Amino acid sequence: MARVVVDVMPKPEILDPQGKAVTGALQRLGFAGLAVRQGKRFEIEVDGEVTDERLDEIRRAAETLLANTVIETFAVSVETQEQAAAQGQPA
Amino acid sequence: MARVVVDVMPKPEILDPQGKAVTGALQRLGFAGLAVRQGKRFEIEVDGEVTDERLDEIRRAAETLLANTVIETFAVSVETQEQAAAQGQPA
Structure with a gap:
């Protein structure tokens, strides 16, 4: 059983309201x-x-x-066994 | 300007209805x-x-x-310049 990861991100030129909201919330929490x-x-x-x-x-x-x-880019990567193991616990 | 990536995933023991829906949709589209x-x-x-x-x-x-x-794990990683560049286009 192998694992492949697909990361999907909004294109740089596209507004990202979720990200903006998170950025604002972090600032309010003191993470500048x-x-x-x-x-x-x-x-x-x-x-x-x-x-x-x-x-x-x-x-x-x-x-x-x-x-x-149209609005997102994606990247496909094969996850190695070590990466999969590391993913299991907070880094 | 450096980039740090935080990946957040549902814990293995937690149901993942979004993932289940995507798995089902992929099968219906012929991706088995x-x-x-x-x-x-x-x-x-x-x-x-x-x-x-x-x-x-x-x-x-x-x-x-x-x-x-409570229901999610996260992993923090520092992205190198090469990874950031690769992210810009579909792999």
């Missing part, structure tokens, strides 16, 4: 000098091996469903 | 054998240098505001 943009993270457990064909399929899935490519 | 969990990705532009103190501050911000640690 942080500008936040908020996106989505999809962790995908893949049956079997992650071949190049499988990755292409996941890229198509990201384009079709996970990201709205 | 993919199980998705959906979380959030925060990209934080930090004024000045990312010191250990600054990272501790961001971890506190993540615990306080970005993640609900």
Whole structure:
């Protein structure tokens, strides 16, 4: 069972009201000098091996469903076992 | 200007209705054998240098505001310039 991660973020030229709200809330809580943009993270457990064909399929899935490519960019990465283990607990 | 990424995911034992909906939609679209969990990705532009103190501050911000640690885990990572550049275009 391998894991592929798709990160989806609003394009730089697109307004990000969620991120703006988080940035404002952080400032009010006393965390200054942080500008936040908020996106989505999809962790995908893949049956079997992650071949190049499988990755292409996941890229198509990201384009079709996970990201709205008019306003969002996405990045696909294969997560190593060590990264998956680290993800399990707060860093 | 450095960038720190906070990834927030539902804990493994917590139901993830969004992820379930995406998994079902992928299957209906013909993408089989993919199980998705959906979380959030925060990209934080930090004024000045990312010191250990600054990272501790961001971890506190993540615990306080970005993640609900009852049901979510989070991971903080510093993004290198190369990763930031790669993020700009679909992988």
